[in-house]
Amino acid sequence: MISFVTFVVKTNPMLVFPNAKINIGLNIVEKRPDGFHDISSCFYPVGWSDALEITISDRLHFTADGISIPGNTDDNLCIRAYHSVSADYDIPPVNIHLLKAIPIGAGLGGGSSDAAFTISALNQLFDLHISEEKQLDYARRLGSDCAFFILNRQKYCHGKGDQFENIDLDLAGKWIVMVNPGIHISTVEAYAGVKPNAPETDLRELLGKPISTWKNEVKNDFETSLFPKYPFLQEIKEDLYKKGASYAAMSGSGSTLYGIFEKEIDLSGQFQRYNIWQGMLN
Template identity: 75%
Template sequence: MLVFPNAKINIGLNITEKRSDGFHNISSVFYPVNWTDALEITWSDTTSFSADGIVIPGNESENLCLKAFNMLSADYDLRPVHIHLLKAIPIGAGLGGGSADAAFTISTLNKLFDLNISEEKQIDYARRLGSDCAFFILNKPMYCFGKGDQFEITDLSLAGKWIVMVNPGIHISTVEAYSGVKPAQPETDLRTLISSPVSTWKDAVRNDFEAGIFEKYPVLDEIKQSLYQKGALYAAMSGSGSTLYGIFESETDLSGHFDRYNVWQGMLN
């Protein structure tokens, strides 16, 4: 069975408080984007995992797809499978690619084995693998809060607009990202801000990670300003970076721009 796990962007990201368990509470809007990996799961004599495309760091046994299979197999005694991943979404880029792969593994195994696991239970499984994994089970625009694993449906639609995503290949660890942030409640609720036209978001919808990270990596701010110069209605960093994106009214000619970087452009749904 072949599926295509997709990326997401953060529209606004407020770090509201540090929790007693060491995590942080956030508020953000997650929006799915059609930059995808390819994930194939087939019957096999022994369970195994392989990957092509972007090199995935770490031990193969620690891959989230394999962890998702082992988690479900513990409850449903699944027969062996081979999981093959063609990795195209940049890793550690604020796009949730690894989380999408894990969530799509859960939903695909559910279909492949006719497990009839409810959406709610799939979300519970996904939460065990990472804070934003659960988002990709529903895979629709959501207001996210808590650790990023609690969701509320939003009627935000960017359908028909275009997005340009620029990944400069700078790896920013979670520890590094949070070291430049002082948690605080936003003056205006993000849900209120995104109810206004996209053209009004520039100075209102903010990613709290940007200030500290841009100070350390000025090229990221340069990319953001270049997106605005190209005519973006709104531009921001996704998650803790280092991917920058711009939302445009229509397809954009990028000739001579961002040639050194990994760039994806497409229409939003």
């Protein structure tokens, strides 16, 4: 254990805004001996965010408002993130309060982002000087895509989704519309219908082409099995193209669909039954 007798509190409370991500292309390459799958994808951060407040307390406590979070509070990824850090650093108990706005089971990595932001917030709050690499290590223990949110910038991802390389892809200034139909698709359900297969063309090569070419070339392998099961997902994707999207796809293992546009669009009367977020990409 790395123990500090004293620590510096930078800000109390610490308030951060864990953001979502989208997958631009997602290939299920092969099943691993450990039961996980190797993938290739581009993770891109988006502005749809939760709010996370951490304050020093006399006991470790987690509370949440907003979207209901299933499961036992003690197993929440934010609490597990705290335990990962406190195992190595002598920090006091904290109260973690989460305002949950990113839909759950939506392919947006919201829970993973909350965990990663907990790690980085504790690092800042107590001035621990934890290196980026060590923060990545903590995050990888919590989930396959948690580590991305430590970096939180567009990356080509491979392995279980926890290995990263730089990618020359800049969508700054474009607009994104995200449509979540309110259904939870579990990872188990999503992977049950896929057949791993290495792509013929490297995703990085495809994403290096103009966005106008992506529609027929940049695929999310989960769409093949989930669209027949949930036809309204395909309908949402088609509607995004009808609204003028340069590219539209499902994010992760679903259920959120997104469209990338050249400018802000009027969504009056569109997708009224669903949860919608739109904003500019950075």
